[in-house]
Amino acid sequence: MKRTPSTILITGATAGFGEATARLFAANGWRVIITGRRKERLEALRKELEGLHGRVEGPPVVHALHFDVRVNTAVEAAISSLPEEWKAIDVLVNNAGLAAGMEPIHEGSLEDWERMVDTNVKGLLFVSRAVIPGMVARKAGHIINIGSTAGKEVYPNGNVYCATKFAVDALTKGMRQDLLPHGIKVTQIAPGLAETEFSVVRFHGDTTRASRTYEGLEPLHAEDIARLVLFAATQPPHVCINDLVVTPTAQAGSNHVHRKRH
Ligand code: NDP
Ligand code: 8X3
Numbered sequence: 001m002k003r004t005p006s007t008i009l010i011t012g013a014t015a016g017f018g019e020a021t022a023r024l025f026a027a028n029g030w031r032v033i034i035t036g037r038r039k040e041r042l043e044a045l046r047k048e049l050e051g052l053h054g055r056v057e058g059p060p061v062v063h064a065l066h067f068d069v070r071v072n073t074a075v076e077a078a079i080s081s082l083p084e085e086w087k088a089i090d091v092l093v094n095n096a097g098l099a100a101g102m103e104p105i106h107e108g109s110l111e112d113w114e115r116m117v118d119t120n121v122k123g124l125l126f127v128s129r130a131v132i133p134g135m136v137a138r139k140a141g142h143i144i145n146i147g148s149t150a151g152k153e154v155y156p157n158g159n160v161y162c163a164t165k166f167a168v169d170a171l172t173k174g175m176r177q178d179l180l181p182h183g184i185k186v187t188q189i190a191p192g193l194a195e196t197e198f199s200v201v202r203f204h205g206d207t208t209r210a211s212r213t214y215e216g217l218e219p220l221h222a223e224d225i226a227r228l229v230l231f232a233a234t235q236p237p238h239v240c241i242n243d244l245v246v247t248p249t250a251q252a253g254s255n256h257v258h259r260k261r262h
Contacts, residue, residue: 009033009089011069011127012096014041016196017146020222021093021229026052026062033086035065042066069096069123079130088138091233092131094124095146099161099202113160120164136182144232145172147190149247153254185240187232192247194220216259217250
């Protein structure tokens with residue numbers, strides 16, 4: 001039997017898409033499990049969202065889990081530490097991820113490559129492996145993977161980041177096939193240029209270079225993606241959104257961006 005309200009676990013809820021998604025789902029009455037590495041941000045968000053409904057008593061509506069998706073032992077420990085009343089996860093949003101660097105293939109940093117593969121591919125797999133068996137046992141659930149237009153079309157110097165997002169695209173399709181007999185939905189949302197902390201992380205803290213990414217166009221905002229996650233998660237039981245590719249109006253795929261000149 002379906003329990004209400006539903007429970008969503010969001011990886012990477014300390015910034016960007018994940019944070020906006022946590023806010024939107026909490027505002028819509030969901031029970032939200034927020035996760036990430038930055039403990040202070042998680043705690044501040046937990047407190048803020050707990051106060052959202054002006055509640056003075058009642059069970060918590062937000063649960064924070066602090067872990068690094070790259071460390072499988074930490075992922076397993078965090079998921080198994082969930083109190084009984086938080087264990088039945090209805091929706092898993094595999095959002096935690098990053099780009100690191102943007103160099104031609106022969107100049108790329110091995111350290112950056114490892115960070116991207118470990119976070120975007122292995123991290124997504126570790127969290128999925130820890131959460132999906134519960135969905136299979138309950139014969140219900142929904143996995144929403146955050147891919148990218150970079151996982152549809154490669155762009156110059158995007159090499160390894162694009163490869164990790166192509167992997168997310170393939171894993172989304174693989175998950176949907178494998179989980180078909182278990183009644184579990186699998187969705188990919190593949191955004192284009194969105195202004196979050198993404199480019200600051202990609203360019204190792206260089207905010208000037210990061211802001212150039214969005215010069216002359218209105219990029220997507222984190223809230224735009226949160227709305228799509230809510231849209232996908234609130235379809236009737238017989239409807240599964242497979243793939244949502246979304247770009248700013250000023251972008252047509254990875255390699256075509258229209259920028260206004262000053
Ligand atoms: P942000 O940098 O704003 O947020 C990234 C989130 O991921 C943070 O909450 C961060 O939390 C978390 N994260 C990163 N590494 C780890 C880790 N090792 N363990 C746990 N959490 C981690 O970026 P976005 O919101 O833009 O990115 C979210 C997803 O969307 C990523 O997968 C990205 O590839 C994808 N994407 C982004 C686009 C964009 O243009 N912005 C477009 C298309 C896809 P913390 O540091 O606290 O751990
Ligand atoms: C992020 C979008 O085009 O910067 O995945 O790679 S892009």
